[in-house]
Amino acid sequence: MRVSRSTLAAVAAVAVASASFLASRTLVSALAAATPAQAAQPAPPPPPPHTMNAPINLKVLPRNLTGEQVHEIMEGWEGELGTSCKTCHVEDPKNLAPNGRPRLNFADDSKPEKQTARKMFMMVQDINKNYIAKIDSSGAPVTCGTCHRGHLGPEPFAAAPEKEHDHDH
Ligand code: HEC
């Protein structure tokens, strides 16, 4: 399955990134310890690690996905629909980010677009499992982007101007 393969790649990339992050942090603190001028100053608190919460309200995606895996899928949908997280996720006025802007409440189900996206996901699974998998094809599955092509509402299709008929009426 494409998701799991790319997810594995992403998990590996995250692991490499955090390993080098840790390595550079270790280097930085080793340097700080070795430099008396800097050692005198209190070290700034380390930035919080960029962890993503485990999902708590999955109804169509596999429940055992990690926060990172869900995030990767969401970024895929965002790109395929040419939209942003806010299209489907509601702002939480009680949860403000340091810049004063409300954070999104990802588990909340109140946006109709989120409900639509769940139906769309079920539809795509059905298309791939029950139709695409049963034909002799390139094996390329249908994705959100197959129809949406970077737009929230799929663009109406305009056929090329009519050519000569290859048959008589
Ligand atoms: C097209 C609509 C859509 C867009 C755009 C979208 N999401 Fe989602 N998101 C969903 C749906 C639907 C679910 C629930 C999936 C399910 O029920 O299995 C979800 C679930 C989540 C969850 C899990 C919440 C929980 O605790 O259950 C997170 C986190 C999340 N989205 C983050 C994001 C981020 C970050 C972005 C932008 C990069 C984003 N989403 C963009 C539709 C969307």
Ligand code: HEC
């Ligand atoms: C087979 C074609 C097709 C695929 C594949 C598809 N969609 Fe759609 N989607 C549509 C069509 C057509 C509409 C517009 C329906 C309408 O006009 O009301 C739509 C509408 C939507 C909307 C509502 C847009 C709005 O304006 O409110 C969302 C959200 C959405 N799709 C998400 C997704 C996601 C997420 C995926 C992949 C998991 C997906 N779609 C896959 C055809 C598709």
